[in-house]
Amino acid sequence: HALEADLRKAVEREEFELHYQPLYDLSQQRICGFEALVRWNHPTRGRVPPLEFIPLAEEVGLVVDIGRWVLRRACRDAVYWPEDIKVAVNVSAIQFTDSDLPGDVAAALEEAGLTAGRLEIEITESVLMENLDEALPILHVLKQRGIRIGMDDFGTGYSSLSYLRRFPFDKIKIDKSFVNGIVEDKEAFAIMRAIILLGDALGMRVTVEGVETAEQMALLRSEACDEIQGYHISPPRPAVEVPYLLSQLPEHE
Numbered sequence: 001h002a003l004e005a006d007l008r009k010a011v012e013r014e015e016f017e018l019h020y021q022p023l024y025d026l027s028q029q030r031i032c033g034f035e036a037l038v039r040w041n042h043p044t045r046g047r048v049p050p051l052e053f054i055p056l057a058e059e060v061g062l063v064v065d066i067g068r069w070v071l072r073r074a075c076r077d078a079v080y081w082p083e084d085i086k087v088a089v090n091v092s093a094i095q096f097t098d099s100d101l102p103g104d105v106a107a108a109l110e111e112a113g114l115t116a117g118r119l120e121i122e123i124t125e126s127v128l129m130e131n132l133d134e135a136l137p138i139l140h141v142l143k144q145r146g147i148r149i150g151m152d153d154f155g156t157g158y159s160s161l162s163y164l165r166r167f168p169f170d171k172i173k174i175d176k177s178f179v180n181g182i183v184e185d186k187e188a189f190a191i192m193r194a195i196i197l198l199g200d201a202l203g204m205r206v207t208v209e210g211v212e213t214a215e216q217m218a219l220l221r222s223e224a225c226d227e228i229q230g231y232h233i234s235p236p237r238p239a240v241e242v243p244y245l246l247s248q249l250p251e252h253e
């Protein structure tokens, strides 16, 4: 596999880069954090999307090294941001089973000098599904140390609801597929509303992903939705643009 060989070199040569997408607080009307999204700038192929190389990296065991790099890079970037701005990092299931995730997280925070409370770990349901017995104690350790834990792509799996009882997530991120049609379609809106109320009733912060229009944002503002993410606020942007985004986006109404 040619891509696999290149991926190995990419780890050594640090061909990765993090882009950041704002998380926008609806009541404060300002950015409250950024999600780190990894990019691979291949020397000849150009940019390879994460949906292509993350699954491959998981298969061949490279996702642990890449994940460690992402954690370190994200903490080192975030330490230069204002103190009330959090950084969210995606973590793969394999990082729970094949590495010392709490150790890697602690090292990344310590090396950067970042407070644990500024870091949020995003996990998808498949992470939990694949190894619940191993993942749950690790999540508890991270949470005890003050790291926030969010359930990503909420609603896309068939067992999301049962996981809400098994672990006290700080946040759920409602998958972008649920935003489609909320403005035009009563049923779509009813489902969105019910999921938001569920998260809210369980004391979790609720984020809606994939918000692309002002109408969607206005509708969510009238609900118990805490924050939104999506192209309407901003697509993921390179780290150097974070200060610009922080200075521009309060006007984003």
Ligand code: G
Pocket: 036, 037, 038, 049, 050, 051, 054, 067, 070, 090, 091, 092, 236
């Ligand atoms: O940014 P983009 O929409 O292309 O991301 C596609 C997918 O890749 C998303 O589902 C996202 O969760 C995943 N992804 C992005 N960055 C990382 C990362 O650093 N680690 C892991 N495990 N997944 C990531």
Ligand code: G
Pocket: 021, 037, 090, 152, 153, 176, 209, 210, 211, 212, 229, 230, 231, 232, 235, 236
């Ligand atoms: O799985 P995860 O939630 O981490 O995926 C994040 C991905 O969603 C990123 O690749 C990002 O590029 C993409 N994304 C972010 N905002 C929007 C949006 O408003 N619409 C769509 N269609 N995709 C988005």
Ligand code: NA
Pocket: 035, 090, 122, 152
């Ligand atoms: Na995510």
Ligand code: MN
Pocket: 152, 153, 154, 173, 175, 176, 209
């Ligand atoms: Mn998501």
